[in-house]
Amino acid sequence: MTGVPEFREVAWRACDISNKKQQDKACSLLPEGIALLFEKDQTIDELTRVVEIKSGVISEQQKRIRILEEALRLSKIKRFAPSSEQSHQTSLFDEAENEVDGNEESEGADEALADENQASSTDTKKKPGRNPFSDKLPREQVFIRLTEAEKEGAIDTFFTKVKEELDIIPAKVRVLEYMQEKAVFVDRIDGEKQRRLTAAKMPGHPIVGAMGSISLMCFIIIAKYADGLPLYRQEGILSRYGGELSRATLANWVIALAKQLQPLINLMREHQQLGTVIQADETRVQVLKEPGRSASSDKYMWVTLGGPPGEKSILFEYDPSRSGEVPLRLLDGYGGYLQTDGYAGYNAACLKNGMTQLGCWDHARRYFKEAHNAQPKAKKGKNNKPSKAGKVLSLINKLYVIERGIKTLSVNEKYLQRQQKSIPVLNQLKAYLEDNRHKVPKDSLTGKAMTYLSNQWDKLNVYCSNGELNISNILAENAIRPFVIGRKAWLFSDTPAGAHASAVHYSLIETAKANGLEPYEYLKQVLTALPHADTVDKVEALLPWNIKKPGISE
Template sequence: MKEILQEKAVFIEQDEYQQDKRVIKAAELPKHPIPKSAVTVCMLAYIIVAKYCDALPLYRLEKILARSGGSIARTTMANWLMRLSLQLQPLINLMMDHQRAGHVINADETTVQVIKETKKSINSDKYMWVTLGGPPGQPSVLFHYDPSRSKEVPLRLFEGFSGYLQTDGYASYNAVCKQEGITQPGCFDHVRRKFTDAKKGEAKPGKKLKNTKASKADVALGKIRKLYAIEDEIKDLSAPEKQYQRQQQSKPLLDELHGWLEKNVTRLVPDSLTHKAMSYALNQWPKLVVYCEDGHLNISNASAENAIRPFTIGRKNWLFSDTPNGARASAMYYSLIESAKANGLEPFDYLSHILKELPYADTVEQLEQLLPWAVKLPE
């Protein structure tokens, strides 16, 4: 009997133990944009902003982190950025499609040195192209690396686009405008710059004489200055109002300037700087007057030149890209940062947000919610 009671007591204790048993379940780790990586999302965003927004080369960033007790080699940071760029490519593709859906695109290009570019020699020029555009209120700034400056690059970048493509006078854009039926506005900044150079280059050395007759370069600059004054007056108007004011005020001045150029270009020595400036303006004239057709256009391509300036500032510090893939990754990060800024977002906050959400974006609709104009960050 005693043995039976003891055995029953054991069963009761085991039953009570089973009822009180707690099951420990581990929560799943948050998804990471670089699988199996030890770096945090915030650190990734910091590295991207430090290099591509604040123009800090990775070797400087390595020293800055070391002073704070960190130990991250520049090669490790470069590897993170290269791996992350592969995850960001779908987002860039959507931004490119979105930009082509807009009405106006501004474009420009500048040189970049890429050490291990197999298609060209180490000392030859390679190029970073920038395009600025998109529907109203949803601007995107996109950078594109290509070792070439030939017409094949614009043919690829603007395939399927219809609207206005505003550039400088570089002829490589002509082929895509003809193929896609794109209207190409010119840039009066380049015209003004050539007359300014002519004025400086043909000025006589020594003291300036009083009551000296104004040079033809001075006259041209005076006429162009009036066009810019109108633009300054109407800058806050709506697009239709701008178009109306340009037709009323700028068009007569343009007709006057064109007539003056045609009359005086034959009176100058062909090799003179002023003659070259006049010839350039006359050759570009059909494009230079296009901005009067649409209030969304500008008198110059300054917006594209301003968009590419952060890259040129960074280039002075980090000097070159090691590989073509590195140059393409740089283009991607500049695109995200400058597009964030164009949409009023703080780059670090925007990058931190999309890097957290990107691993969970499995559909096109979810990716579209990560585009700069779709993101609403808490203030």
């Protein structure tokens, strides 16, 4: 039995030795395990950072994709959709109602719709059918007679007017031969007879020695600048009628006449600054031979509209630059209201002359209209939340509804209505802008629109301070539109002299139209009288609001 305890003791010793070896092995492996775990933790952290970076890149790419898709949708709309800026106000107001919490916005939208309906119902509706011809047009009666057999046995005959037709006499080319009468006198001087000639005084002509009559020159200017007919086409038309005149000759006449008309333009600009408000705009024009500029570089045609009531003028001015020096020159000495599209080039002139800058809500609305149209199409059967651009657009449309309702009121009444109705809408719009501007990407169309609105906010509110002011600069845009349309036909000016001449002729034609004058008749009267206008008073008498309005039949 003594062998058993010894065996147990040997076994315990063996186990103790084995445990010590395992502990020693575990102790030797512990640092390696900790290092391995630490390395794995570092790998996990690094991979987590990579995932976060890639997630950020993907997020930015998704934002960029949404912005590009928005731009693509807008480009398709501009290319294929109608270009009207009118908004579907009813649906926009409904969107505003769906978005807000509570009834305050709904009541405002309903009120705006009610105002719109009331404003539209007060407008005079045109009767259906064709409008009659003007009673100022000359009329020639055409008698349709019965044959002798048809009226045989009748007790009486008479004529009744059964219809009217508008007729036109095609242009004809003729040559005017001026036959100057001369009288011969015999005078005795120192006992000798000497002959003396006296010639009839020739009528004045703005271009001495020119081969074209005043009527022809007026026809050329009106055809190009009022009807958008380039000189090379007029050259062909005259040639078809039998009058051979080169395009270079026509261009020289246009430039020479502009120089003669420049004093009249200078008086118009002085008179324009007597008004309370001037609206300004500018657009690109291509001039091939502008010194120091490439043919493809941008040059600009500037336009200003203003003047006392009933004596408005629309003046164009060419300048190769779009810098702030141009408004400083054009508006020198003027200190009233200046309404523009927000271009910073006018700031220096406003600061120097103390002008009050007035913003244009049409431009602000245009940005939000584009942002709203570029949103993805709403899916059918889902309660789609309206866009932020749509909400702002609905509030802007309320301002236009108010303006349509007060357009026939006096200046003081307009001011009071704007204080009562427009100011609360502007406050509501300002609050919404401040709450949501940071919620949209700055590079998105909505973000850009909100940035423009925020930057122009003070200028856009000025119109409520005076009933004589307009909510938009649309009149200046309409004034420059004939130039833009004509530019599509004649494309460019060859020299700066041609561009300056275009500015002069556009100024005369558009100012005549703005004052109710027929452009051809007005220009003909001006060019006929201009050679004899040797004083400032005589030139002033040729201003559109001073000259007698010619009848169409004259």
